[in-house]
Amino acid sequence: MTTKLGIFVSHPVQYHTPIWRELAQYPELEVKVHFLSDHSIRGGIDPGFGVPVSWDTPLLEGYHSTFLRRDTDIQRPSTFYLRNPKTILQEGKFDWIFLAGYVFPFELQLLWAAKKLGIKVIMRGEFTDLKRKKPPWWKRVVRERYLKWVYSHTHAFGCVGYQAKQHLLSRGVPETRIFFSPYSVDTSHFEVQKQQFTREETRKKLGLSEHTFTFIFSGKLIPRKQICLLVEAFSHIQHPERAALILLGDGEQREQVLRRGQEILGERFLFQGFVNQSQLGQYFLAADAFVLPSRYEAWGLVVNEAMQFGLPLLLSDMIGSHKDLLQPGETGYLFKTEDVHALAQGLEKLMNDPKHAKVMGRNAEARIKDYSTERSAQGIRDAILSQP
Numbered sequence: 425m426t427t428k429l430g431i432f433v434s435h436p437v438q439y440h441t442p443i444w445r446e447l448a449q450y451p452e453l454e455v456k457v458h459f460l461s462d463h464s465i466r467g468g469i470d471p472g473f474g475v476p477v478s479w480d481t482p483l484l485e486g487y488h489s490t491f492l493r494r495d496t497d498i499q500r501p502s503t504f505y506l507r508n509p510k511t512i513l514q515e516g517k518f519d520w521i522f523l524a525g526y527v528f529p530f531e532l533q534l535l536w537a538a539k540k541l542g543i544k545v546i547m548r549g550e551f552t553d554l555k556r557k558k559p560p561w562w563k564r565v566v567r568e569r570y571l572k573w574v575y576s577h578t579h580a581f582g583c584v585g586y587q588a589k590q591h592l593l594s595r596g597v598p599e600t601r602i603f604f605s606p607y608s609v610d611t612s613h614f615e616v617q618k619q620q621f622t623r624e625e626t627r628k629k630l631g632l633s634e635h636t637f638t639f640i641f642s643g644k645l646i647p648r649k650q651i652c653l654l655v656e657a658f659s660h661i662q663h664p665e666r667a668a669l670i671l672l673g674d675g676e677q678r679e680q681v682l683r684r685g686q687e688i689l690g691e692r693f694l695f696q697g698f699v700n701q702s703q704l705g706q707y708f709l710a711a712d713a714f715v716l717p718s719r720y721e722a723w724g725l726v727v728n729e730a731m732q733f734g735l736p737l738l739l740s741d742m743i744g745s746h747k748d749l750l751q752p753g754e755t756g757y758l759f760k761t762e763d764v765h766a767l768a769q770g771l772e773k774l775m776n777d778p779k780h781a782k783v784m785g786r787n788a789e790a791r792i793k794d795y796s797t798e799r800s801a802q803g804i805r806d807a808i809l810s811q812p
Contacts, residue, residue: 432531435498440524444486446798448486456516501528506533520546523535526571544579550723551583551592575592580602580808585748607800611798622709625706626706636692644673650761652681655688655693657771661772665692670696708735715770718742724745727749734788738767739757749792758770
């Protein structure tokens with residue numbers, strides 16, 4: 425007998441659709457994914473990148489899906505609601521529903537409707553208490569009461585990592601209801617790119633010499649990502665002429681970053697703009713180390729991507745995944761957020777010992793194998809099938 429699983433998420437996301445495909449392969453599950461926006465399929469201006477974005481990897485293949493709505497505004501979360509959540513669940517005859525969190529109106533609607541209909545709920549989201557600024561006491565009280573209500577109506581949790589597990593345990597969620605379903609990227613997609621591209625060809629195209637130690641950043645050029653801090657850190661290292669930076673992404677800070685990057689690194693500042701999923705691999709292969717200096721990241725899936733290509737890490741201590749993926753001196757280094765001198769020291773440690781950087785890169789590649797698409801899907805499956 426199969427278990428009917430209804431997955432309800434905002435829109436197709438390149439990091440999530442591989443999991444839906446994997447879940448659809450389990451014979452014991454009958455999976456149907458429901459979306460409320462087709463923005464990522466149609467393409468359009470991405471609010472973070474500030475340029476037209478249309479993902480060039482298949483987002484709807486390999487699983488059964490439907491669009492409950494297409495007109496929701498991706499920049500206005502309040503528009504993500506359902507007119508008839510109870511009817512949708514009744515018609516679907518689901519045994520379980522999957523929710524990715526509790527911030528959209530439709531997620532609360534479905535949580536409430538599922539309770540009335542006796543349908544079990546599994547939730548897998550960016551549960552974390554990692555915040556840069558502590559909110560006022562009254563907001564903390566309201567949040568805790570809200571979380572208590574949400575978690576009491578949830579039967580199982582997919583746990584993406586250390587921060588998520590600590591968050592749930594501290595709210596009294598029993599460990600028996602928490603299942604490891606790690607944050608992952610499209611691992612098979614990037615394995616193909618390892619064979620498709622070569623380090624030598626890309627470095628030649630970029631004009632990189634064999635001895636230039638090359639860092640890479642990939643993401644939106646927005647203040648939270650602290651890309652200006654990263655560029656400035658190169659002015660604090662002893663031999664900037666031995667370093668290069670590959671910059672993938674776009675956004676509101678583009679002109680500021682370009683100007684300062686060229687002042688410090690000259691032609692070794694290699695701005696590539698927005699790069700789609702099918703072309704990312706060549707740039708990771710060309711690099712020697714990956715840097716993510718963000719002021720805050722609940723996880724930071726780009727870290728997974730970099731590790732899959734065997735790159736050592738240099739992460740700020742406000743990257744949510746660092747407890748899971750970064751072992752100091754083994755897979756990379758950690759630095760204090762917004763500290764340009766600490767960041768510069770991290771750059772120099774990697775540059776000054778390229779042999780050890782390669783060893784850490786191999787360690788990173790080995791460690792990230794536990795954070796695969798297959799493992800993510802397995803955790804969701806185990807959570808559902810373990811419940812009576």
